[in-house]
Structures are given as C-alpha cells and as structure tokens.
Amino acid sequence: METPQAQEGPVRPVARPRVEADSVFLNVPYDAEFRELYLAYIVGLIELGLTPKATLGIPSGSGRLGKILALIQSCRSSIHDLSRCELDTNPPHPTPRFNMPFELGLAVAWSKLTPKKHDYFVFETVTRRAQKSLSDLNEADLQVHQGAPSGVMRELCNAFVRRIKKPDVPQMLSAYHELSGLLPELMKQSGAQTVFEAGMFSRIITVSTELRNRRLVH
Amino acid sequence: MGHSVTITTPFPTTEEVAKRMGLGKAELRMIQDLVDRTLDRERRRAGSNGNSAGTGRARPSRGKTAR
Numbered sequence: 399m400e401t402p403q404a405q406e407g408p409v410r411p412v413a414r415p416r417v418e419a420d421s422v423f424l425n426v427p428y429d430a431e432f433r434e435l436y437l438a439y440i441v442g443l444i445e446l447g448l449t450p451k452a453t454l455g456i457p458s459g460s461g462r463l464g465k466i467l468a469l470i471q472s473c474r475s476s477i478h479d480l481s482r483c484e485l486d487t488n489p490p491h492p493t494p495r496f497n498m499p500f501e502l503g504l505a506v507a508w509s510k511l512t513p514k515k516h517d518y519f520v521f522e523t524v525t526r527r528a529q530k531s532l533s534d535l536n537e538a539d540l541q542v543h544q545g546a547p548s549g550v551m552r553e554l555c556n557a558f559v560r561r562i563k564k565p566d567v568p569q570m571l572s573a574y575h576e577l578s579g580l581l582p583e584l585m586k587q588s589g590a591q592t593v594f595e596a597g598m599f600s601r602i603i604t605v606s607t608e609l610r611n612r613r614l615v616h
Numbered sequence: 617m618g619h620s621v622t623i624t625t626p627f628p629t630t631e632e633v634a635k636r637m638g639l640g641k642a643e644l645r646m647i648q649d650l651v652d653r654t655l656d657r658e659r660r661r662a663g664s665n666g667n668s669a670g671t672g673r674a675r676p677s678r679g680k681t682a683r
Binding site: 419420444446447448474475517541552556557558559560561563576579580583584587600601603606607608609610611612614 | 619623628630638643650
C-alpha cells in the first residue's frame with residue numbers, strides 16, 4: 399500500500415519564499431457559521447495595516463501541502479482559530495476537523511526553527527478548551543474572542559501592536575459594518591456564491607484596504 | 617500578558633494591495649467605484665435621517681433648546 403508521503407511526494411517548498419513583514423497567515427474555518435468572524439479577522443488585520451493570506455487559492459491535490467507550508471513561511475505571523483475543531487457531521491462519517499490544528503503544527507514547527515521570522519497566535523472562543531484538546535500547546539498564549547467580531551478585534555489589538563495611527567476596537571467595528579454593507583453588491587458584481595471563494599477573499603481585502611485608506615486621508 | 621508583534625511597516629496603498637492580490641486595474645476601478653457609490657449612499661441616508669452627513673451624529677436641534 400502506498401503511504402500518504404508517497405502519494406503526496408516529499409514536502410519541499412520550491413524555494414524558501416521571501417518573508418513579507420506585513421503578511422499574516424489566516425488559518426480559520428471556511429463555513430457559513432464562521433462568516434462574521436472570518437470578515438472580522440480580515441477587516442481587523444487590514445485596519446492594523448496588515449495583509450491576510452489564506453489557503454483559499456491553493457487547489458487541492460498534489461503539492462498542496464508544500465504550497466501551504468510555503469505560504470506560512472512567507473508570512474511574518476500566523477493566526478490559528480481553533481474554535482471550530484469539533485466533529486463535522488456531514489456524510490460519509492462524522493469526523494473531527496483536523497486541518498486547522500494541522501496547519502498550526504506546521505506554523506509552530508516553522509516558528510521553532512526560525513523564531514525571529516515567525517510568530518504564531520492561537521485564537522479560541524472559550525478559555526481552556528484548547529488547553530484540554532491540545533495540551534502540548536500549553537506554552538502558547540490563547541487569544542479568547544468569545545465568538546464575537548468585537549472580541550476578535552480586541553484580541554488582534556493585543557496580538558499586534560501598531561505605534562503610529564493605532565486603530566481602536568470601535569473604529570475597527572465601524573470598518574467591519576462598512577464592509578458588511580457593501581458586501582452583497584460586491585458578491586453580485588463578482589458572481590460569487592460565498593465569501594469563502596479565493597476571488598472574494600482578494601476583493602474583500604482590497605475593498606477593506608480602500609475603505610481604510612480613505613479614512614486615513616480624511 | 618501574552619506576547620505580541622510590533623508592526624513597523626507603513627499602511628500599504630490600495631494599488632499595492634490589489635497588485636499583491638492579483639487584481640487588475642479594471643477590477644480595482646470597479647472596487648473603487650463600488651466604495652464611492654456606497655459611501656455616497658450612506659452620506660445621503662445620514663442626511664435624510666436628519667443627521668450630519670458623514671459623521672452619523674444628530675444635527676444640533678433648533679427650536680426650544682436654542683431659545
């Protein structure tokens with residue numbers, strides 16, 4: 399029987415990518431119930447002057463793992479939201495959602511190998527759950543957002559500190575509501591079905607950046 | 617107190633971000649037009665609700681309290 403490694407091939411990024419100081423690898427669930435928090439992460443990071451990156455544009459299949467690793471390596475920081483690692487009850491079998499903790503493991507390894515090049519942050523809805531389900535990670539600080547966009551933004555401000563033109567949570571929430579207001583039209587124009595499509599991810603980031611930059615000018 | 621990362625990079629321009637996201641000039645223009653229209657609509661709505669345009673604050677009332 400062929401091992402998973404044989405099917406995937408050796409995991410080796412083609413060349414070690416250049417680290418972008420303002421890029422943040424965003425490791426979150428892509429499902430409807432997480433929509434508000436997903437948008438909150440994007441808007442919050444952009445308000446802080448950071449640029450989120452995600453695996454949305456990476457096709458499944460051969461080489462995916464190497465591309466995910468390369469994406470993590472290209473980011474100065476990463477955010478891993480473990481709040482929805484529960485059982486996925488969709489057929490054929492109820493299964494735990496391993497992708498997020500798996501990608502966290504990749505980021506932890508990369509951070510341990512190159513501590514000056516990568517910082518990772520673990521976000522959760524409730525306290526102590528991640529310590530129980532992933533006790534190996536007890537050394538990490540948890541950012542607990544209580545499942546609310548305002549909580550996500552508060553914890554982003556705790557994790558990332560901007561000295562000049564530092565946004566506050568009300569300002570970030572205002573940007574979040576602005577984005578939410580124009581999202582239906584953006585989706586219609588883009589012909590998108592969900593906000594979790596790779597093209598929408600790029601457009602949401604660009605719209606949020608434009609909104610922020612207009613506010614900074616005024 | 618947990619650890620944190622200090623951000624030292626400047627805010628990127630929309631053009632820089634759009635380029636990094638792989639969006640072309642036409643798509644960027646479409647996005648900027650959409651933002652224009654939405655913000656205009658918000659300002660008009662704020663105005664028709666009796667609020668000061670752009671700020672969302674209630675316009676100072678005239679009448680009894682002014683006398």
